[in-house]
Amino acid sequence: MHMGVKYYLRLYKDYVRIFLYKAKEYKGDFLFGILSIFVKQCLLFWSIYFIFMNFPSVKGWDKSDFYFLYAVSVIGYGICYTFFDGLWMVGQQYVQQGDFDRILIRPVSTLFQILAERINIDGITSIIIGVYVLIKSRLLVLNGNVAVNIIILVIICIMSGLLYSGMLLIFSSFSFIMLDSIYLMTLVNSFGDFGRYPIVIFPKFIQIILTFILPYGFASFYPALFFLKYSSRFYMLFFEELLVLILVWVLGLTLWKNGILHYKSSGA
Amino acid sequence: MKKYFSFFKMSFIRNLEYRSQSIFHILGIFFQSLLVYYLWNAISGSNKKLTGFMVLVTLLSDFMQSNAGTVLGNKIINGTVSEELIKPLRLDLRLISESIGNSFFRLFTAIIPTLLIFTVVGYLHSPTAFRFLLFCFSSLVGCFIIALISLFVGFLSFIFDNWWGAKVMLDTIISFCSGAMVPIQYMPSFLRNILFALPFNYSISVPSLIYTGSISLINVYKALFVQITWLLVLIVMFGLCWEKAQRRVNAYGG
Numbered sequence: 001m002h003m004g005v006k007y008y009l010r011l012y013k014d015y016v017r018i019f020l021y022k023a024k025e026y027k028g029d030f031l032f033g034i035l036s037i038f039v040k041q042c043l044l045f046w047s048i049y050f051i052f053m054n055f056p057s058v059k060g061w062d063k064s065d066f067y068f069l070y071a072v073s074v075i076g077y078g079i080c081y082t083f084f085d086g087l088w089m090v091g092q093q094y095v096q097q098g099d100f101d102r103i104l105i106r107p108v109s110t111l112f113q114i115l116a117e118r119i120n121i122d123g124i125t126s127i128i129i130g131v132y133v134l135i136k137s138r139l140l141v142l143n144g145n146v147a148v149n150i151i152i153l154v155i156i157c158i159m160s161g162l163l164y165s166g167m168l169l170i171f172s173s174f175s176f177i178m179l180d181s182i183y184l185m186t187l188v189n190s191f192g193d194f195g196r197y198p199i200v201i202f203p204k205f206i207q208i209i210l211t212f213i214l215p216y217g218f219a220s221f222y223p224a225l226f227f228l229k230y231s232s233r234f235y236m237l238f239f240e241e242l243l244v245l246i247l248v249w250v251l252g253l254t255l256w257k258n259g260i261l262h263y264k265s266s267g268a
Numbered sequence: 269m270k271k272y273f274s275f276f277k278m279s280f281i282r283n284l285e286y287r288s289q290s291i292f293h294i295l296g297i298f299f300q301s302l303l304v305y306y307l308w309n310a311i312s313g314s315n316k317k318l319t320g321f322m323v324l325v326t327l328l329s330d331f332m333q334s335n336a337g338t339v340l341g342n343k344i345i346n347g348t349v350s351e352e353l354i355k356p357l358r359l360d361l362r363l364i365s366e367s368i369g370n371s372f373f374r375l376f377t378a379i380i381p382t383l384l385i386f387t388v389v390g391y392l393h394s395p396t397a398f399r400f401l402l403f404c405f406s407s408l409v410g411c412f413i414i415a416l417i418s419l420f421v422g423f424l425s426f427i428f429d430n431w432w433g434a435k436v437m438l439d440t441i442i443s444f445c446s447g448a449m450v451p452i453q454y455m456p457s458f459l460r461n462i463l464f465a466l467p468f469n470y471s472i473s474v475p476s477l478i479y480t481g482s483i484s485l486i487n488v489y490k491a492l493f494v495q496i497t498w499l500l501v502l503i504v505m506f507g508l509c510w511e512k513a514q515r516r517v518n519a520y521g522g
Contacts, residue, residue: 029433036437043440047449051311054454058311183292190296194303201310206302 008112015116023121033122041074041129061198065228067137072153072160072220073196075130079161080168082123086114087165087172091180098265111169111256130157149227156223163219163245164192169252176259188214195219198228218244271357272365279369283377294378297330301382305391317480318451320392324476325448327379328407332414332471336367338435340422353514360419360510367415395479402488403478409495410471414442416502417467423513446472467502470495 023030048070052063094100094114103113134153171188174181191209195216199207210217218241226237283290301323308322340363343349352359386392395403421438443449445468452463452473463469474491477483483491 028427033433036433036440040436040440043444043449047444050450050455053456055311055313178288180289183289183296187292187296187299190300190303193300197307202306206306 008108011108011112012116016119016121019119019121030122033120034125037122037125038129041126044074045070045129045133059198059201061201061228064137065198067133068228069198069220069224070196071130071133071137072157072224073192074133075127075157076160076164076219077192078123078126078130079158080164081126082120083161084115084165084168085120085123086116086118087168088182088185089118090114090172091175091178091182095175095263096179100263101265104260104263110260111253152226156220159223159241159245160219163215163241163248166245166248166252167192167214167216170248170255173252173255173259176262192216192219195221197221215244215248272361275362275365276369276372279366280373283370283373290373290377293374294381297327297374297378298382298385300330301326301386305386316393317482320480321451321476321482322448323386323392324479325446325451325472327382328410328472328475329443329446329448331371331375331379331407332411333371333374333439334367334415334418335370336363336415337418337420337422337438339363339366340419341425341434344422344425360506363419364412364415367418368411371411371415393480395481399478399481402492403475406470406475406478406492406495409492409499410475413467413471413495413499413502416499416506417442419506420509423509426513426516442468442472445469448472467495467498470498 045067048063048066052066056062058066094103100110103110106113167188168185171181171185174184178184191214194202194206194210195218199210199217199221202210207217210221222237223241304322304326305319308319312318340349340359343352343359349359352362383392387394394400418438421434424434445463445466447463447469452460452469455463470491474483474488474495478488
């Protein structure tokens, strides 16, 4: 179980290569996947555009604020979909059908295998669209040093992706007990949709849920405050977010480890 | 007819069996409606009619969501479709009955309770009895229309194996074209004119307008007429495609 980072990197590269072979073999499918994500994201951004064609601002937040928040969250979702999509399949594919047996007998981390077996390169589409909208939403050029802003933005987006996937990890671990927790994951994920908007437009109790219970507020709203309201509290926000991220991942990994102990093979 | 009704019943019962799944789904619908309510309440500056319309569109989209296409797609991909075609019943009717069974399960467990809660809290106005009847009728026709469209998408599996992509595409297109992302009347005129004519508008948007009372009765009758016409057109088109598809399966050998 104690292989080095280098070993894992090499292994991951091989998995990526397998994915690329698959994409080459089923070219139509791959392109269709990219097209469907492209259409989805375009229509979502278009909708925001249409909303602000009719309503100039929403409780003091204007179009570019909405674009910005949405873009950060789309990039976060994109990262999560590209690299962590295997978590969705834990119940259906691995626990219910007993496929987890195969994972367990290998001398490699279980979580790593599940993540690596399902890499969706087509998720890059959402990341690209998100980046395009970020650039378009003009916020990069404002307020000081462009290079610093870009670095901060990259960090924010990666953290957002890690937060979405950490939350998935927590709730996918329940699959080992419930056989399939995909519906629970969908439910939790639907709270993630709240996080795509300035959460202060929602009532207090939802803000509290999004901050303390299901911390999706940290996926784009809190970090984006730095750019949107030029909060000087950035470093505070940064550490708060880091803390949330660490808590989520520690909880997720603990649950995962305990979940595996509950795994019973289907005998297949 | 009776055998298809038993499929309808079966999918209803299956949902009851998988209780935990259903409970999470119900909560999901409730929170999604809440999100839509608060979001549009903020966007529209507490415009009750618009907010109510968006909540109804969300609920109806969920009611009408159909898995007929994905089931068909899966059967085509793994070849079991040929087995199904030998059985003494029509696969297309069976899939539609199952899909409607699922819809009705969600209707009774999730959509009606959410509607009631929203009405009691005062988020939604209740319509007149007559409008409510028209709303039910229009939603039911819409449910069939969406199930048929979903089956059409299932045919895509003859070309692609990627039914997941097809599902994402269909869900997105339905939610955009039915006004679930932005109400159609707020879109630019060229787009509005196209979308107003499509069946998505008549299946989801129109019943919601009937419910919130934002459409005059004369226009309701006109819309219902177009809606039924769409249903008939789709049935005929589907029948033709189904014939062709069956021949294609035979050629494949399943």
